[in-house]
Amino acid sequence: MEVLTEKNTKQTPSKPPKSMSPWAIARRKFVRNKLAMVSSFFLLTVMIMSFLAPYITTIDITRVNIGQMSLPPSGEHWLGTDKSGRDVFVRLLYGGRVSLTVGIAATALIVVFGTVIGSIAGYFGGVVDSVLMRFTDFILNFPFLVFVIVLNAILFGKLSGVWVLIVVISVLGWGGVARLVRSKILSEKENEYILAAISIGCKPSKVIIKHLLPNVLSTIIVQATILFATMIVAESGLSYLGFGVPTEVPSWGNMLSTSRDPDVMQNMPWTWIPPAVVLTLTILSINFIGEGIKDALNPKSYR
Amino acid sequence: MNITINHEKISERKTDSGENLLEIKNLKTYYPIKGGFFRRTLGHVKAVDNVSFEIKKGETFGLVGESGCGKSTTGRTILRLLDPTDGQIVFDGNDITNLTGAKLREARKDFQMVFQDPYASLNPMQMVGDIISEPIKNYYPRKKSKEIKTEVMDLLERVGLPSDAYYKYAHEFSGGQRQRIGIARALALKPKLIVADEPVSALDVSVQSQVLNLLKELQDDFDLTYLFIAHDLSVVKHMSDRIGVMYLGNLVEVADKHSIYDEPLHPYTQALISAIPEPDPDKKKERIVLQGDVPSPSNPPSGCPFHTRCPLAKEECSEIKPQLKEVKQNHRVACILYD
Structure with missing residues (x-):
């Protein structure tokens, strides 16, 4: 190996073609995954339509229209109307807005909180780890449903509408992520590059944020997609039972809960089949996307 | 492995400044063994047990020994990547044994590490x-x-x-x-000191010599002092000015490289040197083959740590733990044969 010693032979490279970062490689693999791409497209469409609902339709969702109760699908009401005379399609759009908001916000809160707790516990170990993980166990052991009902009652009126539910399920939901992140950090921190980072003078916070987290991020992202789906299901489930978002707020779960009425169940399928179908397809596509990300981030898979 | 590059340039370097850059006194690093319901400490793995040596400015100090003898732990403890259980580390006149937080970070500027696994x-x-x-x-x-x-x-x-x-x-x-x-x-x-923890053991032989020669050239250019950890004796011979031999967490012999290779004193060193392959097929060499395995560092033998495998062991070897003593000029050995 020749080692050049002449200083002036060296030149700063004129920005060579950037080599692919591990993220870029993953992105390319993901784009090649057809199922994941179709799912992404579907999810994106659902999201855009939901969040742009006020621009798509001008129909007021809260007004009860006695003259148009229980109409089957027609040209005027694409998916018909429900027992209170509200347009099902419009409610589906606004419902998606609420359901997706709950899903996204709860997932974000859970992932952030779980990651912070998990990475601190995993990195420092010892007493810090013991205290934090016992606390996590404590949270994980709460009976979910009972607690949701109690917290809902306590927080009712202090926070507006859906945020009660978001806070409640986030408070109870971060334990799994914390455990997962901790275990990942525990194995990742044994790598010599972490010792190297300490030795070149990185503070603990920097070691965690710059060296550990990017290397466990793939696991967190995959976990987040699964959580996103779970949270949408949780919203629907709780709303169906009447403990979710307030009944006057449309959500997919609230729309489904109208089918508790046997008459609606039997004679008005257009009110509950659309939310059920959209909900199922959304959950499915989220799971496919999660699988796709998992494959893309796995250096051993070639697709 | 034979390395025959740049010998005239690098073999004779001035290392006679005589000033110590690093002094290690009675260094101990124990790993606790935890078990039971309350994770009580049941015992210790004595990875480094009472090791003392010093490294002079500008020299390369080679640390050899078989796998698991505590070489890497010694290196990492010196850089304070692990916390010493006991003993003292004096770097460039400053005691760095108990530094923490920002002060330790500031001190790290002067000592860096080259790691074993280039992938991890x-x-x-x-x-x-x-x-x-x-x-x-x-x-x-x-x-x-x-x-x-x-x-x-x-x-x-x-x-x-x-x-x-x-x-x-x-x-x-x-x-x-x-x-x-x-x-x-x-x-x-x-930095002033670089601890090279088996920097070439993961590389193939042709690349090894390139990296070793690079390290040697950099030593001259940057006025570096090396602590060179390896288990390959020819690599250590090529690199080092002085050599320390470790066995089961103990330093058993320290001397300059010629004394170690030409007249090893400790029976363990003798066995190690006899195991170097001889490229000349006509040369007859007597190979000392050690019996048994290295004892567990969590339960080291009493007395001399090497007595269980030593071909020259006497009865009192299992009772008296020999200390590192200067038996010749600049040649220290821990063995009762030389008391």
């Missing part, structure tokens, strides 16, 4: 330029990024990497090149 020692998510500039950014946050970049480019060139390596990721390089990246990172802060 580089962050796969960082570009090479970021890997090498990170130490500079950590210690000189006000430095202009342009200046840092020039420095990194100089370093890349100095360790023999192309300048376009700056924008590449570690996974695009071979083992030898990755080790060069690790060396450049260690050099970025212009």
Whole structure:
């Protein structure tokens, strides 16, 4: 190996073609995954339509229209109307807005909180780890449903509408992520590059944020997609039972809960089949996307 | 392995400044063994047990021993990447044994490490330029990024990497090149001491000699002092000025390299030296084959740690633990045969 010693032979490279970062490689693999791409497209469409609902339709969702109760699908009401005379399609759009908001916000809160707790516990170990993980166990052991009902009652009126539910399920939901992140950090921190980072003078916070987290991020992202789906299901489930978002707020779960009425169940399928179908397809596509990300981030898979 | 490059240039270097850069006194690093319901400490793995030596400015101190004898733990404890259980580490006149937090970070500027595994020692998510500039950014946050970049480019060139390596990721390089990246990172802060923890044991032989010679050249250019840890005796012979031999967490012999290779005193060193393959087929060599395995460091034998396998062991060897003593000039050995 020749080692050049002449200083002036060296030149700063004129920005060579950037080599692919591990993220870029993953992105390319993901784009090649057809199922994941179709799912992404579907999810994106659902999201855009939901969040742009006020621009798509001008129909007021809260007004009860006695003259148009229980109409089957027609040209005027694409998916018909429900027992209170509200347009099902419009409610589906606004419902998606609420359901997706709950899903996204709860997932974000859970992932952030779980990651912070998990990475601190995993990195420092010892007493810090013991205290934090016992606390996590404590949270994980709460009976979910009972607690949701109690917290809902306590927080009712202090926070507006859906945020009660978001806070409640986030408070109870971060334990799994914390455990997962901790275990990942525990194995990742044994790598010599972490010792190297300490030795070149990185503070603990920097070691965690710059060296550990990017290397466990793939696991967190995959976990987040699964959580996103779970949270949408949780919203629907709780709303169906009447403990979710307030009944006057449309959500997919609230729309489904109208089918508790046997008459609606039997004679008005257009009110509950659309939310059920959209909900199922959304959950499915989220799971496919999660699988796709998992494959893309796995250096051993070639697709 | 035979290395025959640049001998005239590098074999005779001045190391006679006589000043100690690093002094280690009675260093102990124990790993607790925890068990039971309450995770009580049941015992200790004595990875480093009462090791003392010193490294002079500008020299290369080789540390040899078989796997698991505590070489790497010694190296990491010296750099305070592990906490010593007992003993003292004096670096450049300052006691760094009990430094913590910001003070320890400040001290780390002067001692860096080159790691064994070129694959695990580089962050796969960082570009090479970021890997090498990170130490500079950590210690000189006000430095202009342009200046840092020039420095990194100089370093890349100095360790023999192309300048376009700056924008590449570690996974695009071979083992030898990755080790060069690790060396450049260690050099970025212009440290006084570099602990090289088996820097070439993961590389193939042809690349080994390149990296070793690079380390030697850098030593002259940057006035470096090395603690060179290895288990390959010919590599250590090529690199070191003085050599310490470790067995089961204990330092059993310290001397300059000629004394170690020409007249080893400790029975363990003799067995090690006799195991070096001889390239000349006509030369008859007597090979000392040790019986048995290395005892567990969690339950080391009483007395001399080597007595269970020593061909010359006497009865009192299992009772008296020999201390490292100077038996000749600059030649210390821990064995009762020389008392």
